[in-house]
Amino acid sequence: MTEPAADRTWVPLDSRERRVLGVLVEKAKTTPEYYPLTMAALVTGCNQKSNRDPVTNYDADDVEDFLQSLRKKGAVVMVEAGGRVVRWKHTLYEWLKVSKVELAIIAELLLRGPQTEGDLRARASRMEPLPDLQTLQTHLEALASRGLVVYLSPPGQKRGVVVTHNLYHRPDDLEREKLKYASGPVEDDEPVRASASSSASARVATPGLAEEVARLKAELESLRATVENLSNEVTALKTALGA
Numbered sequence: 001m002t003e004p005a006a007d008r009t010w011v012p013l014d015s016r017e018r019r020v021l022g023v024l025v026e027k028a029k030t031t032p033e034y035y036p037l038t039m040a041a042l043v044t045g046c047n048q049k050s051n052r053d054p055v056t057n058y059d060a061d062d063v064e065d066f067l068q069s070l071r072k073k074g075a076v077v078m079v080e081a082g083g084r085v086v087r088w089k090h091t092l093y094e095w096l097k098v099s100k101v102e103l104a105i106i107a108e109l110l111l112r113g114p115q116t117e118g119d120l121r122a123r124a125s126r127m128e129p130l131p132d133l134q135t136l137q138t139h140l141e142a143l144a145s146r147g148l149v150v151y152l153s154p155p156g157q158k159r160g161v162v163v164t165h166n167l168y169h170r171p172d173d174l175e176r177e178k179l180k181y182a183s184g185p186v187e188d189d190e191p192v193r194a195s196a197s198s199s200a201s202a203r204v205a206t207p208g209l210a211e212e213v214a215r216l217k218a219e220l221e222s223l224r225a226t227v228e229n230l231s232n233e234v235t236a237l238k239t240a241l242g243a
Contacts (some may be wrong), residue, residue, distance in 0.1 A: 008147065010095050011073055014169040019046050019056060020066045021075060022110030024090040025103055026051070029127040036079050036087035039063060051123070053112040096148060102139055104128035106148060106165055114152055114164040114177050150174065152181040 013021070023045035028035040037045065039060055046058050058066075067088055070076040075095050079087050092103055104127035108120055115123070121136040130136050140163055143149035152162040162181045168174045 009097060010075075010148075010167070012169045013070075013073075013075075013167045016056075016058070016062070016066045017070050017073075017075075018110040018165075018167060019052075019058075020063060020070060021090055021092065022107045023048075024076065024088065025092060025107035026111065026127065028089070029104060029107075036089035038085060038087055042067075042088060051111060097146075098143075098148070101128045101130065102143055102148075104130075105136070105139055105143065109149070109163070109165040110167070114162050114181070117161045117163060120163065150178075152178050154182060154184065157184065 020042065023042060024035075024037060027037055027041070027045055034041060043058060043060055043063050046052075046063060047056050049055055067076060067078075071078065074091060076088055076090050079089060092098065092106075096103070096106065098106060101124075104124045105120065107127065108124045109115070112123070117133060117136055117140070121130050121133055124130055124136070130139075140149055140151075144151065144163075147166055150164055150166045152164055153160070164174075164177055166174070168177075
């Protein structure tokens with residue numbers, strides 16, 4: 001049963017707001033030493049070429065506008081370090097009423113949009129542990145029951161199931177995504193959707209080559225993002241030092 005809209009603590013977001021929130025969650029989980037984020041870090045994170053779809057080219061003024069809109073909606077707050085550097089952090093645990101793992105799943109959907117369960121499990125695992133497909137499916141079902149996740153694949157489909165978040169600003173956007181996947185399965189990096197009678201331990205012991213490839217792809221994307229962040233930080237430091 002889906003949670004009634006009247007009981008929700010969150011509101012729909014446009015694509016730019018979703019990107020900013022996804023970045024805040026991702027960086028809080030993967031590089032907590034730099035969180036809350038400065039404006040410069042947020043701009044870099046939004047325009048990052050890895051782990052993003054689509055790739056954007058926002059500037060500081062753009063991101064400032066998105067942040068102020070999110071602030072009014074209660075999804076972010078501004079904090080100050082030493083009274084000089086303004087930083088930002090999300091409030092999504094309270095705003096969405098989600099757990100740590102659920103937030104990682106939502107963040108990955110905000111950053112990349114619709115994706116198969118297999119790809120989603122591999123990518124979200126870089127933020128929080130998701131040992132097997134059944135674990136992800138359990139969380140997805142809970143999120144769907146609260147209206148935060150939508151299944152785009154036809155009911156009863158077992159392989160290549162595609163899901164997305166439900167924070168679209170316009171209903172037409174979600175309907176457009178549903179039409180893309182209404183015809184049937186898409187290629188998936190995971191084995192067939194786990195049945196209720198399957199043994200979780202067996203799936204962990206024999207994950208299969210496809211699942212291993214998906215995991216390695218996610219790790220490579222994460223490493224690329226880390227290198228990109230470090231490169232941007234070095235460039236910013238050189239600029240500050242006048243080098």
